[in-house]
Amino acid sequence: MNYLIFVLVLLFSLNVSSENLDEKIEKFLLNNPEIILQSLENYEKKKIAEKKKFNNQIIADNRKQIVNTSNGMYSGNLESKNVIIEFFDYNCSYCKKAHQDILKIEKNKKNVKVIYKNFPILSENSKKLAEIALLIAKDNNKKFIKFHNLIMSRKGLINKNQLNDILGDLGYDQGKLKNNLNSEYIKSQLLKDRELAEKLSLRGTPAFIVNDKLFFGYIGYDELVSHIKN
Numbered sequence: 001m002n003y004l005i006f007v008l009v010l011l012f013s014l015n016v017s018s019e020n021l022d023e024k025i026e027k028f029l030l031n032n033p034e035i036i037l038q039s040l041e042n043y044e045k046k047k048i049a050e051k052k053k054f055n056n057q058i059i060a061d062n063r064k065q066i067v068n069t070s071n072g073m074y075s076g077n078l079e080s081k082n083v084i085i086e087f088f089d090y091n092c093s094y095c096k097k098a099h100q101d102i103l104k105i106e107k108n109k110k111n112v113k114v115i116y117k118n119f120p121i122l123s124e125n126s127k128k129l130a131e132i133a134l135l136i137a138k139d140n141n142k143k144f145i146k147f148h149n150l151i152m153s154r155k156g157l158i159n160k161n162q163l164n165d166i167l168g169d170l171g172y173d174q175g176k177l178k179n180n181l182n183s184e185y186i187k188s189q190l191l192k193d194r195e196l197a198e199k200l201s202l203r204g205t206p207a208f209i210v211n212d213k214l215f216f217g218y219i220g221y222d223e224l225v226s227h228i229k230n
Helices: 003-013 018-031 033-061 093-108 124-139 141-152 160-169 174-178 184-199 220-226
Strands: 074-076 082-088 112-118 207-210 213-216
Touching: 033 213, 074 093, 074 141, 082 093, 093 112, 093 141, 093 220, 112 124, 112 184, 124 141, 124 160, 124 174, 124 184, 141 160, 160 174
Parallel strands: 082 112
Antiparallel strands: 074 112, 082 207, 207 213
């Protein structure tokens, strides 16, 4: 039983007057602050467990959408049951740092599939790059991987000239792509990813689902790989 509850029960059982009860409780807590800390810690653990259970249910309820690769935004071994889902923003520095971990995992582990979910929350430029990525991925997965790697390997914002060079190397013209950025397909794909992120209560990037376990923020190579089955 919680110490605080125990003390309250004891005080009531001793018929302590209501006038003295508040004073005695205050005195007891001041003399035993560790009880408050323990209660707060237990409460925090309870909330974390409840949130984890809630997230697990959201993942289970939306699993079909989460693991869907029909839009071409994936890399690694498509047949693998080891799945890393990454919610990212092309202008997020920690996403770019995490991408180096992803590349390392794909190099060291041949049984991993990585699925990318756009969550462009930092700027309009982020949204534009997400739209271009979706267009390229729909057209050609291998070109998407090259585009994704090039963008995520560059520090800072990608300017118009840099983007033109990257797209030109992949055989695309930014002007022609621009005409398709507002298509219903692109809007639908971005909306699905955003709605999924909101269901999971994501507030930033990166975020990961590794074999059905949700992680917020940058967690590093070792933590990611520790949840991958051999």
